[in-house]
Amino acid sequence: MRIDRSSTRIAFLGLGKMGLPMASRLVAAGWTVAGFDPAPAAADAFAAAGGTVASSAREAAAGAGVVVTMLPDGRAVRAALTGPDGVADQLAPGAVAIDMSSSAPVGTRELAQELAGAGIVLLDAPVSGGVKRARDGTLAIMVGGDITAAAAVRPLLEALGASIFETGPVGSGHAMKALNNYVSAAGLTAACEALRIGARFGLDPALMTDILNVSTGRNNSTEVKLKPFVIPKTYASGFSMALMAKDLRTADDLARHEGIPAPLSRAVAALWQQALDDLGAEADHTAIDAFLATRPTED
Numbered sequence: 001m002r003i004d005r006s007s008t009r010i011a012f013l014g015l016g017k018m019g020l021p022m023a024s025r026l027v028a029a030g031w032t033v034a035g036f037d038p039a040p041a042a043a044d045a046f047a048a049a050g051g052t053v054a055s056s057a058r059e060a061a062a063g064a065g066v067v068v069t070m071l072p073d074g075r076a077v078r079a080a081l082t083g084p085d086g087v088a089d090q091l092a093p094g095a096v097a098i099d100m101s102s103s104a105p106v107g108t109r110e111l112a113q114e115l116a117g118a119g120i121v122l123l124d125a126p127v128s129g130g131v132k133r134a135r136d137g138t139l140a141i142m143v144g145g146d147i148t149a150a151a152a153v154r155p156l157l158e159a160l161g162a163s164i165f166e167t168g169p170v171g172s173g174h175a176m177k178a179l180n181n182y183v184s185a186a187g188l189t190a191a192c193e194a195l196r197i198g199a200r201f202g203l204d205p206a207l208m209t210d211i212l213n214v215s216t217g218r219n220n221s222t223e224v225k226l227k228p229f230v231i232p233k234t235y236a237s238g239f240s241m242a243l244m245a246k247d248l249r250t251a252d253d254l255a256r257h258e259g260i261p262a263p264l265s266r267a268v269a270a271l272w273q274q275a276l277d278d279l280g281a282e283a284d285h286t287a288i289d290a291f292l293a294t295r296p297t298e299d
């Protein structure tokens, strides 16, 4: 398969918080991209960024050599590719589907088999780094699947990420991503709890954050989430609680699937599901802090 800027057309499905800046970067890097999102605001934003918007996913995919999906979850990806209005039969022969969403890895393996029957190679290439790094093109990208296809799409991925890892067979990128988000959510939960306890004792939360960030309690949340989103209670990181709760379920399902005891993963997944039930799908994931404030003192 030959994939290059001058001849390959890319269909980009999902122009949400992450998909919009990612698709826009591909356009800026000189790739020919047709984007689709059923949400008019998302499609309009891509058009405003200079992107070409298709009127349907199938139109975006007609003759495309690559389809990138940046959708809420693996179920949406499966529907977009192989569902009744799916795009698989629109793609060019030998096309590569790159699922950059955070999908469940076991489902990804199954989808890859289904697509292989139609002559399409599926790579999973989920990302980490959030909206800011999506804009900057400095995402971490975890690529699972066929190494020849992974090498072929690398120039495209290089427009999106600063660290690109090949993680192994198809689904391994998605497994890595879910486990990353489990570690990230556990770190955020711990940091928010620590700040609440410290504040009640009389410690200053901003000073606590400075100390954590040069001490052994430092993690990504202490570095980039506490001061902008948690301490001022803006809760506006650009990553929803619904998506984080989904990733935590994925990580916990994976632990069960592999038969690995993971009591902390189970506890964190349950806590975040409860937070989602209480705060609703629109809440930002950093609002876990607000949820913790509502917990009884003794559980």
Ligand code: NAD
Residues within 6 Å of the ligand: 013, 014, 015, 016, 017, 018, 019, 036, 037, 038, 039, 042, 057, 070, 071, 072, 073, 076, 080, 100, 101, 102, 103, 127, 128, 129, 130, 131, 238, 239, 240, 243, 244
């Ligand atoms: P989002 O909800 O902002 O965007 C998803 C978009 O997909 C929406 O605009 C929706 O209208 C669109 N969509 C749904 N079905 C579609 C279809 N069939 N065809 C085309 N578009 C469709 O979500 P997001 O924050 O951009 O996250 C997307 C994926 O990336 C998720 O899997 C998420 O877990 C993952 N992720 C998000 C972040 C982040 O910081 N937001 C970081 C890393 C990974």
